[in-house]
Every structure is written in C-alpha cells, then in structure tokens.
Amino acid sequence: MSIAETEIEKLENGDCNENNVFFQALEEVIRSIAPLLESDPKYKKYAVLERLVVPDRVIKFKVTWFDDNQNVKVNTGYRVQFNNSLGPYKGGLRFHPSVNEGILKFLGFEQILKNALTGLPIGGAKGGSDFDPKGKSDFEVMKFCAAFMTALHQYIGPRIDIPAGDIGVGGREIGFLFGEYKKITLKYDGVLTGKPFMFGGSLMRPEATGYGAIYFTEKMLEIENKEPLDGKICTVSGAGNVALHAIEKLLQIGAIPVTCTDSQGMIYDERGLDILLLKDLKLEKRASLEAYLKTHPDAKYIPISEYPEGGHAVWNIPCYAAFPCATQNELTEIDAKNLIANGCVSVTEGANMPSTPEAIELFLSQKICFAPAKAANAGGVAVSEFEMSQNASMQKWSFEKVDKKLKITMRRICTSVALTAKDYGVEGNYVDGANIAGFKKVADAMIAEGI
Ligand code: NDP
Ligand code: 2IT
Numbered sequence: 017m018s019i020a021e022t023e024i025e026k027l028e029n030g031d032c033n034e035n036n037v038f039f040q041a042l043e044e045v046i047r048s049i050a051p052l053l054e055s056d057p058k059y060k061k062y063a064v065l066e067r068l069v070v071p072d073r074v075i076k077f078k079v080t081w082f083d084d085n086q087n088v089k090v091n092t093g094y095r096v097q098f099n100n101s102l103g104p105y106k107g108g109l110r111f112h113p114s115v116n117e118g119i120l121k122f123l124g125f126e127q128i129l130k131n132a133l134t135g136l137p138i139g140g141a142k143g144g145s146d147f148d149p150k151g152k153s154d155f156e157v158m159k160f161c162a163a164f165m166t167a168l169h170q171y172i173g174p175r176i177d178i179p180a181g182d183i184g185v186g187g188r189e190i191g192f193l194f195g196e197y198k199k200i201t202l203k204y205d206g207v208l209t210g211k212p213f214m215f216g217g218s219l220m221r222p223e224a225t226g227y228g229a230i231y232f233t234e235k236m237l238e239i240e241n242k243e244p245l246d247g248k249i250c251t252v253s254g255a256g257n258v259a260l261h262a263i264e265k266l267l268q269i270g271a272i273p274v275t276c277t278d279s280q281g282m283i284y285d286e287r288g289l290d291i292l293l294l295k296d297l298k299l300e301k302r303a304s305l306e307a308y309l310k311t312h313p314d315a316k317y318i319p320i321s322e323y324p325e326g327g328h329a330v331w332n333i334p335c336y337a338a339f340p341c342a343t344q345n346e347l348t349e350i351d352a353k354n355l356i357a358n359g360c361v362s363v364t365e366g367a368n369m370p371s372t373p374e375a376i377e378l379f380l381s382q383k384i385c386f387a388p389a390k391a392a393n394a395g396g397v398a399v400s401e402f403e404m405s406q407n408a409s410m411q412k413w414s415f416e417k418v419d420k421k422l423k424i425t426m427r428r429i430c431t432s433v434a435l436t437a438k439d440y441g442v443e444g445n446y447v448d449g450a451n452i453a454g455f456k457k458v459a460d461a462m463i464a465e466g467i
Contacts, residue, residue, distance in 0.1 A: 108182030129454030206407025226261025228395015254342030341366030
C-alpha cells in the first residue's frame with residue numbers, strides 16, 4: 017500500500033470518518049500529494065503527513081451571554097490552531113448554527129495550505145461558534161462577541177494567532193471583538209483583521225476575497241487559452257461578503273453576473289444583477305433576497321423548496337463561468353453535470369470547498385478550468401496579512417496600493433499552481449497543483465524546524 021493510501025485508511029479508522037468534511041478535505045490533499053510522498057523519502061522520514069493532519073491544539077470554550085429579554089444563553093466557542101510553521105496562526109471565525117469541531121478542522125486545515133500559497137508569513141487556524149447572528153439585535157451580537165472574546169483573548173495575539181471574519185462574521189462583529197480585546201488586555205494590538213477602516217482595518221479587505229477570485233479566474237483563463245470574462249454570462253451563488261464583491265468585480269470588467277443565492281433561495285436577473293440594491297439588502301438591511309423583486313419585478317426568485325432533487329437551481333442556469341461563493345458542498349455531481357451540459361467553461365471556488373469530490377472529478381475529467389478554493393479565494397487572507405503589516409508599521413495604505421498588491425498576489429498564485437501542476441505531470445489540474453505547491457512549502461518548513 018502506498019504512503020497516501022496507508023494514511024487515508026488510518027484516518028478512516030480513526031475519529032475522522034468518511035462522512036466528515038474534515039476527512040473530505042484531507043483525502044483530497046493526500047491523493048494530490050501521493051506522488052511527492054513516494055518520490056521524496058524525507059516526508060516519510062520526518063512523518064510530515066502524520067503531523068500535519070493533527071491540529072497543534074483545539075481550544076473549546078463555553079460562551080454565556082444575556083439576550084435582550086435577560087434570558088441566559090449558552091453557546092460553544094472554538095479556535096483550532098492548526099499549524100504555525102510558516103508564521104503565526106491565521107484564519108477566520110465563523111458564527112453559524114452548523115459550526116462544530118469537524119467543520120472548523122476542515123477549514124483550519126485548508127487554511128494552512130491556502131496561506132502557504134500566498135507566499136506570506138502566516139500559519140493556519142480557524143474558529144467560531146454555533147451562535148446564529150441572524151435575527152439578533154446589534155446589542156445581542158455585541159454581548160455575544162464580548163463573551164466570546166472574554167474566553168478567547170488569552171490564546172491570541174498579533175504574533176500568536178490573528179482571527180478574522182468568515183460566514184456570519186463581518187466588520188460589525190470584528191469591531192465588537194476588537195473593542196472587548198482592548199478592554200480586557202489594555203492593548204491596542206492588530207490582533208484581528210477585517211477591522212473597520214477607522215481603527216486599523218485595511219482598505220479593500222471587504223472586497224478582497226471576491227475581487228481576488230475574479231483576478232485569479234482572469235489569469236487562469238489566460239493561461240488556459242480561453243476567452244476572457246467580459247461580455248460573458250456568469251452565475252454566482254451566495255449573497256454575502258465574498259459573493260457580492262465577486263459580482264461587483266464581474267460587473268466592473270464587463271461580465272454579466274445573473275444569479276446569487278442566500279440560505280432561502282435564488283435570484284435570477286438575466287439583464288445582470290443590481291449590485292447596489294443587493295449590497296443594501298444583504299449587507300445593510302440583512303434582508304431576504306426575495307426583496308430584490310420589489311425593485312426588479314422582472315427578475316425570478318426560486319425558493320429552496322423548489323430546487324431540483326440533489327441539486328441547486330443556480331447551477332441550472334446556462335453560463336460561461338460559475339462562481340460558488342456560499343458554503344461547503346453546495347455544488348453537487350448533479351449540479352456539475354448541468355453546468356457542463358449547458359456549456360460552462362470555468363468554475364472558480366470563492367467559498368471554501370463548495371464542490372463535492374464527485375463534482376470536482378467531473379470538472380477535471382471534462383477539462384473544465386477549475387480553480388480550487390485554497391488558491392482562488394486566498395485574496396481575503398492575503399489582504400488580512402497586508403492589514404497586519406499596516407498595523408505593525410502604523411501605516412494606512414491607499415485602496416489603489418492594496419488592489420495592485422492583491423492582483424499581483426492572485427496572478428502569482430495562479431501561475432505557481434499552474435506551473436506546479438505541469439511539473440508533476442498533471443498539466444491543467446489546479447487541484448493537484450495547489451495541494452502540491454502548498455504542501456511543499458509547509459512540509460519543508462516543518463522539517464527545517466525539527467519535530
Ligand atoms: P457571509 O456570511 O458574508 O455570506 C454567506 C452567504 O452564504 C450568505 O448569503 C448566506 O445566506 C449563504 N449561506 C451561508 N450558509 C449557507 C448554507 N448552509 N446554505 C445556503 N446558503 C448559505 O460569508 P462570506 O461571504 O464571508 O463567506 C462565504 C464563503 O466564503 C464561506 O465558505 C467562507 O468560508 C468563504 N471565505 C470567506 C472569506 C472572507 O474573507 N469572508 C475568505 C475566504 C473564503 P444568508 O444570507 O441567508 O445567511
Ligand atoms: O477562509 C478564509 O480565508 C477566511 N475566512 C479569511 C481568513 C483571514 O484571516 O482573513
């Protein structure tokens with residue numbers, strides 16, 4: 017049995033079984049790096065893989081707070097500090113009722129390789145809580161964030177672990193978390209990224225993940241000799257930070273994004289989406305997407321109850337390029353078949369692991385340009401690192417400077433992933449390219465730092 021197969025079997029028989037998203041993320045990476053493990057004995061000698069798949073530590077804590085009716089509420093908080101070989105632990109916080117240790121381990125593991133691909137000095141981590149910010153007042157969110165930070169503050173620091181946002185955590189939550197950290201520690205540290213601009217946030221951090229995914233796609237289409245995005249129909253899922261900024265950048269470059277989704281349904285506006293309205297509805301008013309119809313009655317709204325069996329309405333809409341930007345496993349094998357049948361040429365993962373393994377296999381076998389999450393959505397964490405640099409040097413960079421650095425970073429990641437794939441005999445396979453390139457950086461650092 018190969019080193020990779022032995023490790024997968026060990027994981028399957030351990031506490032990480034096949035139905036688990038953490039196992040899904042690990043299995044993909046281990047299969048990609050199998051040739052590297054066989055060809056270079058140092059990885060086995062230093063047990064790099066066995067060490068890499070286990071987080072350095074998982075911090076789990078109780079978060080108690082009062083709602084607006086003075087009821088005591090109890091949630092669970094986590095921080096998975098996965099690997100700090102390349103730099104301090106870095107990664108977002110997710111507040112969503114589905115959050116559990118398995119989901120945060122998958123996200124933390126992906127973050128290690130993603131952060132390595134940026135070429136910046138950051139390790140991998142993820143955290144969050146099963147707290148649901150939806151329907152909560154600003155005061156309730158503030159009280160929850162304060163209680164969460166009370167438990168977390170002793171484990172983080174600007175050279176230790178620097179959390180940021182993810183699903184359910186944006187500028188509002190980061191602001192409340194930062195305020196509480198400052199109050200408890202008396203330190204004005206850049207201990208979180210994604211802060212509002214007025215107290216140390218980087219310009220363009222909100223836009224960075226979505227814009228970065230489009231910059232990556234432009235470069236990938238260039239390398240693969242495909243037509244550029246301008247004038248092309250694009251489908252996007254999600255209606256949060258990543259999706260809306262991907263849509264905004266698509267509109268800026270002359271593409272025609274026609275869909276977005278939230279947890280309740282999909283909007284299809286074949287003339288191209290109204291981004292200002294969407295930002296107001298989803299980022300300001302935190303309303304349902306259905307409200308889009310009040311301003312644009314010609315658009316279509318499909319609630320999730322009417323989605324096709326085993327699939328999602330958004331991937332039935334014919335498009336040139338697709339951008340899943342909502343959540344994990346939101347693009348299934350059935351969805352992939354529909355996209356391909358309708359002529360889709362390119363798929364870019366804005367969300368973390370949005371495509372199932374079966375969907376990815378189809379994309380790769382059908383030679384669809386496929387940009388995997390850990391490469392394509394690295395723009396968010398890259399600009400987070402730019403925010404850390406600005407905080408450390410007490411500077412504020414212009415929007416243009418950050419945008420230029422983001423574009424260079426995304427194009428560089430794309431090129432290095434494409435070249436790595438070519439070097440390892442899997443030209444055009446950006447999944448293997450990203451996994452091998454990211455793994456090598458982390459693994460070589462782990463070996464150099466000793467066990
Ligand atoms: P937001 O909370 O801003 O938006 C999430 C969007 O996805 C919302 O429209 C939400 O719907 C929808 N959504 C969330 N969970 C589900 C679900 N289970 N089923 C259907 N729809 C769902 O999060 P982000 O935009 O920040 O994150 C989106 C994805 O991008 C995640 O996978 C995240 O890990 C990834 N990512 C985020 C980065 C960042 O910088 N923020 C960086 C890199 C990756 P509703 O409005 O109804 O809640
Ligand atoms: O998945 C991700 O890369 C993020 N949620 C952003 C992490 C960060 O530290 O900016």
